[in-house]
Amino acid sequence: MNSASAKRIDIISDTHGYLSPALLDELEGADLIIHAGDLTSEMDYEHLCTIAPVRAVLGNNDYYRDYGPDVDRLALFTYEGLKFAVAHYREDLPVGSVDVAINGHTHVTKEAQVGRCLVLNPGSASYPRGTRGPTMARMLVKDGKILSTKFIDLE
Template identity: 25%
Template sequence: MKIVVLSDTHMPKKGRTLPGKLLRELDSADYIIHAGDWQTIELYNELGKYAEVKGVTGNVDSPELKAKLNSKEILVVNDFRIGIVHGHGSGKTTERRAQDAFKDERVDWIVYGHSHIPVLKELAGTILFNPGSPTDKRRQKEFSFGIMTVTDVVRAEHIFYSDRT
């Protein structure tokens, strides 16, 4: 099972179209996870043409998205529990807020966004995965998104690129 993982697309403000590298991966996706800051519901609808979308709202999302999506979700795939949250708020780091969102629930992975900083690491038995942003790299060297492959284990990787075409 292939899951394409996104966050912080900020469309159409940071791009009118999705990057070609991302579009090629979406063609073979079984699921798409979006960890918030889509900006408008049009992107949700566009992603739904490729695969089932599981997403949450971020701090800049439209009222239409906030009416459709929750601020936190858990996706269960092959008995793995993947927590999804944007990670915005006050106090603590983005990573800490993402962890705290699931402190009373069992999750194997936490997918989060907000910082636009790609992260893949394990803390206290839970894997933390921030895909970065495919359209707004901010202070990062490259744009990025993630791919999770789920079999009897879950593997994740970042896809980095410098050209959004």
């Protein structure tokens, strides 16, 4: 399948008030940014919205933040023919009813196929846990298909 007209989705989580220069460089050119919670900065949310459309959810550290009515605990939407669910906690995702389920919270990358659903955690773009440094994920999609997914190291 020709990936020339594919849409690029950049997936981040757990930035906790810090958007690194390396992260901002990687996000340039994204068609959609998904943030899986713990932004902890209204200014960072506004900055991300200047780069590309953003679909974000509230994390456990976002309880007193106000990102507007479009940011809630669960985001369900269709993009390029694929059904997405985004939540900060893995257990809040309706894995059986979507094509792509994205969560954050653990600060550790994970990708798993559960039935027909791709479950993805991009790790933390700012404060990683474990031996791997800061990360994000990138997905190319077209016509209801995931063409590729990969994790990007931000150091």
